[in-house]
Amino acid sequence: MTSRRYFWNRFFEKSLAVSAFVSIATLLGIFLLLAIHSWRAFERIGLGEFFSLNAWNPAAYDTPSYGIGALLLGTALTTLGATAIAAPIGVGMAFFLSEIAPLWLRNLLKPIVELMAAVPSVVMGFVGIVLVGPFLARVFGLPNGLNALNGSILLAFMALPTVISISEDVVQAVPRAYKEASYALGANRWETLTRVTLPACYSGLLAAIMLGVGRAIGETMTVLMATGNATAIPQGFFSSVRTITATVAIEMGEVPTGTTHYYALFACALVLFLITLTINFAAERVAARLRKRGQ
């Protein structure tokens, strides 16, 4: 009887270890694949050309060119816009939920926020085409609404659940003693909120926003559908932009394996992977520092 139990215990321990190992190995494998394939692209194109503002035009009429500058700007523009929208709304919502809202409202809003995360990205893209696009066109007097701002608004909506739920955890984690001390000194609710609770969770909120950004940067389908995908260097939020994700998604299917174009797409993916990795890593560091301080 005991040996059997011992066997099963060992079995599950080992299988859990294997699952952990598999996920790490997969991540490493993905990175290696990207790095090896990208190396060929850099060899053939040259780093200078690849990161230049030259046109991204691998299927050109005469001479192909592979500059991802405009694509990087497209990604940066939509992501920055999304952050600018999602950060204040997300943090404000988190404070409202945990500090101000009465219990019944909180119980109503929290599931709604969680449901927001369940909207598929294609649906968001669709919303961008039929709702947000025409709306932007009307409000700003543009001929069409397929631009970076449209993408930003949609991405902000998609990043919000992440930002809100993590921010809320951060706000809740502020020790009660801080607030009680503040009230004891005669501060009112607003003063306590802005001068005690908020400063106490700055770095946590930063981590929440960064994780939201990480989510927005990698998003593909929504921006592919809503931003117009023009490869010109963007002039601002009202320009049509093409992001790195959209480029890989559009072109991966058509490209014959082993061509420069094929490897260039892997290089795009590598750049994207490194960006999201950096952001997630930084957010993780910020959060870890916070945890250490909390103890």
Added chain:
Amino acid sequence: MKMTKRRQKARQTKKSRPDTWAIFGRLLLLVGLVMAGSTCHQMRSVERITVRGSDTEVNLVFRLAEAYMAEDSAVSVSIAGGGSGVGIAALLNGKTDVANSSRALTDKEIALARQRDIRLVAHVFAADALVVVVNPAVGVDSLTLEQLGRIYAGEIRDWAEVGGRPGRISLYGRQSNSGTFVYFRERVLGRDFSPALKQMNGTAQIVESVMRDPYGIGYVGLGYVAKADGSIRQGVRVVRLKADAKRRAVSPLEEAALRSGEYPLVRPLYQFTNGHPSGKLKAFFQFEASPAGQQLILQNGYLPPWPDMLAAYHALRPASSYVETLNYYTEKR
């Protein structure tokens, strides 16, 4: 008290073990059933044909395949879009039987096929006219091919330059994996598209965008504008085209002008295979070329091919003559 608790726990673990076995058993049963199902499928010997590629062709080929499968239940044709480039790439990578393409092969693709020992064979089963549409508010109803090329290359930026309402032109087109994108670039531009071109996911999105955008221009297949019942899509204006300034402006809605070549943007629709098709695939191609197939092609807003069109197109692009072209139309059956 302590003892009983422990005993209860023991009983619980004992109970839970048969449960896990039961789940295992059910899983095994499921796997068995699935396997049995798949072998059943093989026993009926349904021949599968996979077709990938051109979004222009996907609806048409789907209709043709439906009609063909209704005649012969021993065939299952699965069709996917994605763009001509996607189809050809899939064929070169050995992932599809047929590549639908609304453009000829490029030199690069032919070289790659040679390298991989793939013998590409072309079957032209229909022809499509490319239609240029604008928003009615633009106020332009005819253009020369040269003007159209300069508009899409970004050299003409304002509608006033071609006699329309002043305002910056919004260009709509397909993504570079589209055969329509490549055909248009080759036939109309002869150079790269303006980077300001908004690259849409599909033809339907081009039509939608041009309908909404008061300065919009787009290009689509005739089938998307002229419906099977003869009606014309509302909300966009079909532009009449002149091959050059001296010719008359021709609408793609005049069938005679399409056949005579007077309308400048008519192109063959291809289906490429690796080697000569045989068996059911050959039968499918022959069905497409049969009177019933041609009737379906006409009903869907496309044209059955005619000999002059092919000759004219091959003269335009000699590279495609490297590839053998099948002809099921004059063949006796």
